[in-house]
Amino acid sequence: MRRVRPGTASRSAGGGPSRAAGEERALTSVAAGDRYEQPEDLPRLWHVTLSVSGREAPLKEVRRALEQLAHDHPFLLTSRYACDHAEIRYWEEARDLHDAAAVALRLWGEHRQSAGLPPWEIVGLEVIDRETYHQRIAEGYGPPPATPVGVHPY
Helix, strand or coil, rough: CCCCCCCCCCCCCCCCCCCCCCCCCCCCCCCCCCCCCCCCCCEEEEEEEEECCCCCHHHHHHHHHHHHHHHHHEEEEEECCCEEEEEEEEEEEEHHHHHHHHHHHHCCCCCCCHHHHCCCCCEEEEEEEEHHHHHHHHHCCCCCHHHHHHHCCC
16 A cells, blocks of 8 residues: 555646656645644554354464464454464554454464464454444443453463
C-alpha cells in the first residue's frame, strides 16, 4: 500500500496539474477556527479474539506452539489453551475492520508450520474497535483486560 500525505497525490488524472519529481509543494496556512480532520484511511487499532479447535493434542505441544507464535509475533497479548481448543487475543493495526479480520483469519494457517501449531480450524472470530473494547470494559462486560499477558491454560 502506498501512503500519500493529503495534498501530495498527483492530480494529473483530471484534478489539475501534477508536480515534477522533487518539486516542493507550496505551504498553505489554516485559518483560525478551522478544524483538522483525520484522514479516513489511517490505520486504527482493533481488538481481535481468535478461537480455534480440533482434535486433541498434547498440552505441552499446544503450549510450546502458542509460545512460539507469541515469540514470532510479539503483538499477541494472551493465549488460553486446552488440549482441543485455544483462544488468542491481540491488538491489530489496520485501516478498517475488513483488513483486521482478513489478517486474523490468515494468522493460524500461515503460522501452523513455523510455530508447530495443531491442525485446528478457526471456529470463532471477534474484531472490535478500540473504542468499543474500552466501552465494554467500562460497562463491566466483554473480555477482561488481558492480564496476565502470555500463554495460559484454561
